[in-house]
Amino acid sequence: xxxxxxxxxxxxxxxTKNRTVPFDGKTHLYRLxxxxxxxxxxxxxxxDTGGSLFLxxxxxxxxxxxxxxxxxxxxxxxxxxxxxxxxxxxxGGQVLRFDFPPTTQKEAVCFLPETELYITDEELxxxxxxxxxxxxxxxLTAAESLRAPENRLSIFPxxxxxxxxxxxxxQKKQVQIFDARGVMLQALYPADDKATISIHHLPDGPLFIxxxxxxxxxxxxxxxxxxx
Numbered sequence: 332x333x334x335x336x337x338x339x340x341x342x343x344x345x346x347t348k349n350r351t352v353p354f355d356g357k358t359h360l361y362r363l364x365x366x367x368x369x370x371x372x373x374x375x376x377x378x379d380t381g382g383s384l385f386l387x388x389x390x391x392x393x394x395x396x397x398x399x400x401x402x403x404x405x406x407x408x409x410x411x412x413x414x415x416x417x418x419x420x421x422x423g424g425q426v427l428r429f430d431f432p433p434t435t436q437k438e439a440v441c442f443l444p445e446t447e448l449y450i451t452d453e454e455l456x457x458x459x460x461x462x463x464x465x466x467x468x469x470x471l472t473a474a475e476s477l478r479a480p481e482n483r484l485s486i487f488p489x490x491x492x493x494x495x496x497x498x499x500x501x502q503k504k505q506v507q508i509f510d511a512r513g514v515m516l517q518a519l520y521p522a523d524d525k526a527t528i529s530i531h532h533l534p535d536g537p538l539f540i541x542x543x544x545x546x547x548x549x550x551x552x553x554x555x556x557x558x559x
Contacts, residue, residue, distance in 0.1 A: 341365055342419065345372060346393050346404065354385040358404065360421065376422045378404070380411070386436075396442040401468075403448060405440040410450075412468055429468070430541065435460035486540055490556040493531040497540070501526060509539040535559050 345361040357379050361372035382388025392405040402413040402421040408431045416424030431437070435452035442448055446468050454461035484499035497506060501521040508517040508530070516533055519526065530538070540553045 344393075344395075344419070346390050348391065349385065349389045354383060354388070356380045356382045356388050358390040362419065375419065378411070378422045380406070380409075391436065391438050392440045394440050394442050394448070397444060401442065403440055403442065405437050405450065407436045410437075410440070410448075410466075427468075429466070435462075484542060486553050486555060490558050491530065492558050493529065495528045495530050495540070495555065496525065497521070497528070497542070498525045500524060501542075503544065505543045507541040507543070508533065509541060510534060510536070530557060533557060 341364070343363045343365050345363065347359045347361075349356065349358055351357075357377055359374055360376040360378070362375050363370050363372050380388040380390070387408055388406055390404050390406055393403060395402050400414065402416075404411045404413075410429040410431070412427050412429070413421045413424055414427070416422070435455055437450050437452045439451045440448055448466050448468065450464045450466060452460040452462055452464075484497060484501070486495065486497050488495075501524050504521060506519050506521060506526065506528075507515055508528075509515050510533075516538075517528070517530075519528070535557050538555050538557050540555060542553075
């Protein structure tokens with residue numbers, strides 16, 4: 332089970348933690364009456380996370396805002412927030428994705444009033460994790476049309492060696508570079524819409540480029556490979 336969450340006093344909802352082989356990236360949503368008894372869960376929707384690596388794209392937890400207007404699905408390093416839906420057709424509305432540094436396995440999420448959520452993670456060997464995080468999301472309305480940064484940004488070359496260029500709408504953005512363990516190696520605030528970054532001093536192997544919008548809180552992450 333990926334997540335269990337109530338909506339008012341009418342129903343409970345279950346979303347699956349995908350363990351398909353090969354992994355197909357889908358989570359299925361089921362509905363149950365919120366009352367004692369024996370029931371057959373009713374399947375009411377399917378959401379394709381779009382990923383192929385199960386550790387990053389299976390759903391580990393879910394919650395809905397107290398007023399029923401937002402649904403959140405959580406994975407180890409991502410969060411999907413659904414809004415603008417009708418009734419409990421959660422996947423029939425719009426969705427905004429948030430990406431987190433790939434440090435720990437996030438396993439619980441809880442909505443607070445308005446636009447804040449709490450997230451917790453499991454403890455990994457070495458004492459990493461077992462933390463409580465707070466995240467603030469945009470106060471979305473169904474009429475809003477928010478585009479993800481990947482629609483306006485490009486990162487090249489990939490693979491790369493000494494230099495990495497990010498080009499696009501970089502105003503009011505923060506750029507962070509993480510290694511494969513989730514350790515932040517470098518951070519900058521570009522002044523122009525094109526940033527060329529020296530990476531010759533960074534370790535070889537996969538690097539994760541996180542671009543965060545300092546206005547609406549959206550974050551997008553891209554994986555690049557640094558060659559020797």
